[in-house]
Amino acid sequence: MKQLFGIFMMIPFLLFGCGRSAPEGGDDVSISVSTEEKPAYLVVFSQCNNAEPYRAAQNHLMEKLWSEHENVELEIMDAQQDNSKQISQIETTIRKKPDLLIVAPNERGPLTDIMGKAMDADIPTLCLERDIVEPNFTSFIKCDNYAIAKSAGEYVEKYLTEKHGEPKGKIVELRGLLGVDAEVQRYEGFHEVLDKHEGIEFVQEAVADWLQSKGRERMTEILRAQPEIDIVYGHNDPMAVGAYLAAKDLGREKEMIFIGVDGLGGEAGGIKKVIDGVLALTFIYPLCVDKAVEVGHKILSDPDFVPEKTYVMDSAMISPENAAEMYEKVTLD
Amino acid sequence: MEHLKKLQSVAGLILIIAMAILLSPEDRRDGTIIFLTQENITDIFRQVSEIGILALAMTIVILVAGIDLCVGSMLALAASTVALLITTWDPGMAPPVHIGIAVLGSILFCGFWGAVNGLVIAKFHMQPFIVTLAAMIGLRGLARWLTDNRNIDIGFGQDHSGIFADLFSQKIVVIGLFVLLAIFFHILLKRTVFGRYATALGGNTQAARVAGLPIARIQVAVYTLSGLMAGLAGVIHCAQNHQGSPNDGVAYELEAIAAVVIGGTSLMGGKGSIVGTVVGTLIMGVLTNLFRLRGVDTNVEMMAKAVIIIAAVRLQQGRKTF
Numbered sequence: 001m002k003q004l005f006g007i008f009m010m011i012p013f014l015l016f017g018c019g020r021s022a023p024e025g026g027d028d029v030s031i032s033v034s035t036e037e038k039p040a041y042l043v044v045f046s047q048c049n050n051a052e053p054y055r056a057a058q059n060h061l062m063e064k065l066w067s068e069h070e071n072v073e074l075e076i077m078d079a080q081q082d083n084s085k086q087i088s089q090i091e092t093t094i095r096k097k098p099d100l101l102i103v104a105p106n107e108r109g110p111l112t113d114i115m116g117k118a119m120d121a122d123i124p125t126l127c128l129e130r131d132i133v134e135p136n137f138t139s140f141i142k143c144d145n146y147a148i149a150k151s152a153g154e155y156v157e158k159y160l161t162e163k164h165g166e167p168k169g170k171i172v173e174l175r176g177l178l179g180v181d182a183e184v185q186r187y188e189g190f191h192e193v194l195d196k197h198e199g200i201e202f203v204q205e206a207v208a209d210w211l212q213s214k215g216r217e218r219m220t221e222i223l224r225a226q227p228e229i230d231i232v233y234g235h236n237d238p239m240a241v242g243a244y245l246a247a248k249d250l251g252r253e254k255e256m257i258f259i260g261v262d263g264l265g266g267e268a269g270g271i272k273k274v275i276d277g278v279l280a281l282t283f284i285y286p287l288c289v290d291k292a293v294e295v296g297h298k299i300l301s302d303p304d305f306v307p308e309k310t311y312v313m314d315s316a317m318i319s320p321e322n323a324a325e326m327y328e329k330v331t332l333d
Numbered sequence: 334m335e336h337l338k339k340l341q342s343v344a345g346l347i348l349i350i351a352m353a354i355l356l357s358p359e360d361r362r363d364g365t366i367i368f369l370t371q372e373n374i375t376d377i378f379r380q381v382s383e384i385g386i387l388a389l390a391m392t393i394v395i396l397v398a399g400i401d402l403c404v405g406s407m408l409a410l411a412a413s414t415v416a417l418l419i420t421t422w423d424p425g426m427a428p429p430v431h432i433g434i435a436v437l438g439s440i441l442f443c444g445f446w447g448a449v450n451g452l453v454i455a456k457f458h459m460q461p462f463i464v465t466l467a468a469m470i471g472l473r474g475l476a477r478w479l480t481d482n483r484n485i486d487i488g489f490g491q492d493h494s495g496i497f498a499d500l501f502s503q504k505i506v507v508i509g510l511f512v513l514l515a516i517f518f519h520i521l522l523k524r525t526v527f528g529r530y531a532t533a534l535g536g537n538t539q540a541a542r543v544a545g546l547p548i549a550r551i552q553v554a555v556y557t558l559s560g561l562m563a564g565l566a567g568v569i570h571c572a573q574n575h576q577g578s579p580n581d582g583v584a585y586e587l588e589a590i591a592a593v594v595i596g597g598t599s600l601m602g603g604k605g606s607i608v609g610t611v612v613g614t615l616i617m618g619v620l621t622n623l624f625r626l627r628g629v630d631t632n633v634e635m636m637a638k639a640v641i642i643i644a645a646v647r648l649q650q651g652r653k654t655f
Binding site: 077084096112134 | 358360361362367370372373376379380383482483484486487489502570573574575576578581621622625626628630631632
């Protein structure tokens with residue numbers, strides 16, 4: 001029995017020792033985690049999957065921006081791309097009665113109910129970037145994926161017309177996780193522009209689940225089957241970069257251009273890939289975090305503040321011409 | 334000795350609960366201990382129910398010295414099948430009949446594949462690890478093929494799919510099923526001939542064969558049960574998530590096995606109990622809840638679980654090893 005006690009006594013150390021550390025960033029005002037003096041406000045951010053670079057950038061900015069406000073304790077929960085896990089995490093969060101809940105839903109359908117429960121518990125709830133089935137949120141901070149995909153389509157239309165003298169050519173599309181709103185919008189906006197041209201052919205529409213590794217795998221197969229490709233359109237930058245790597249392996253990367261979406265800053269982000277000549281084009285998909293913190297902070301500090309139901313964030317096209325300038329602007333720290 | 338071991342897993346659960354009470358954050362408005370609120374306790378039960386139901390059948394599988402690696406894939410298969418049957422199949426029946434057929438059909442479909450596993454294991458004398466590993470891969474493929482790789486979304490309205498989701502995602506239904514099945518499995522194991530045969534078979538296959546036990550029949554029954562439970566867990570999973578996803582349930586089999594071994598069931602077969610498995614399931618559930626209440630990083634949660642699994646099994650071994 002001694003062993004038993006010894007082992008179980010380790011758990012409190014794990015719990016206390018590995019709790020959240022204060023965020024980095026060198027700010028004077030850091031998020032307080034001291035147990036004696038509880039911060040006035042608890043903000044919980046339910047993130048669907050820390051493992052994606054876009055999500056990591058969101059978390060990073062979220063920590064940075066909230067740390068600028070005193071008396072706010074921020075908790076970030078990672079659902080690891082698992083609907084059940086995110087539902088459970090939000091369920092447990094509701095019991096803690098936070099002052100603000102920010103949710104980046106993993107998928108539309110599964111998260112709808114539980115966000116409704118948070119609203120029922122009078123917790124102001126911000127829905128970030130991805131839509132849910134019913135408007136179970138205080139505010140929805142969205143980016144217009146459809147508009148982004150349409151701009152991508154228009155660019156491709158122009159590019160192919162210049163290349164072949166008329167709008168014709170062969171396109172490979174690498175799709176994100178099927179059924180997710182972003183995937184649907186990035187697909188439909190693109191096809192809205194291009195499907196009307198008979199000469200433009202989608203030779204493959206492969207599903208690569210947002211992942212660079214899968215983008216590379218799927219593209220390798222496609223390259224074997226397709227002797228001619230003009231455009232590779234990835235629903236995010238990592239998949240487009242994966243496709244580029246596959247083409248480079250076979251020495252065919254110069255035959256086609258690669259277009260992505262997300263346009264994150266930093267070494268690993270899509271803007272750097274445009275600077276490096278890997279991607280011809282990417283579109284900034286806003287992190288939405290700055291707006292969330294701004295709206296969230298107003299909700300916390302001003303009881304009379306009535307937030308709008310929807311905030312739409314702006315995008316921007318990144319080409320080699322403006323990449324260096326945008327890189328400076330978007331990269332954090 | 335047996336009694337002492339059983340006490341150990343229960344003592345472990347009591348310790349973890351005591352710790353959860355001590356370390357739980359307090360309600361920021363009225364100072365109550367959040368862990369002890371009725372809502373939180375029922376949350377825990379609801380959250381462990383799917384894995385718990387898988388673990389009940391897994392206990393008997395492991396008791397006969399087997400293993401079932403395909404229950405995660407089967408859960409996805411059942412979730413996909415029930416969602417397909419409810420949303421895309423329109424037999425023009427009343428909601429209860431349509432939903433009943435969809436639910437039962439999906440569960441029996443998984444039961445069928447469980448029976449196939451059992452038959453292959455028994456008739457071809459193949460190792461359960463290999464047979465269910467193959468099934469894990471194949472059934473995942475089947476689920477994705479049936480759904481064309483898509484998540485089948487369940488509606489929110491008062492149509493058949495909305496009624497189905499509302500019914501099978503209710504806390505009382507989810508928890509009730511887990512509790513009733515736990516009692517059923519406990520009786521099955523302790524009070525029936527089947528339970529005694531299964532224990533005997535796992536304890537010593539040679540002796541069981543010499544004694545003339547119907548080994549093949551027991552194995553088929555055990556894996557069929559496992560399939561049926563995976564099917565039921567899949568139906569609940571679909572309702573709770575409002576969607577049947579062929580990609581869900583990855584590594585659920587490992588969580589179920591972890592709950593079983595923490596509960597003191599030996600992977601060598603012949604020794605184990607349903608009480609232990611329920612306790613093992615709750616240890617994981619309470620621990621997860623405590624970590625989330627305190628806002629600890631999910632990755633730390635995973636590391637802590639690893640420590641618990643090793644510690645629990647080391648304790649079950651007692652002192653007779655080496």
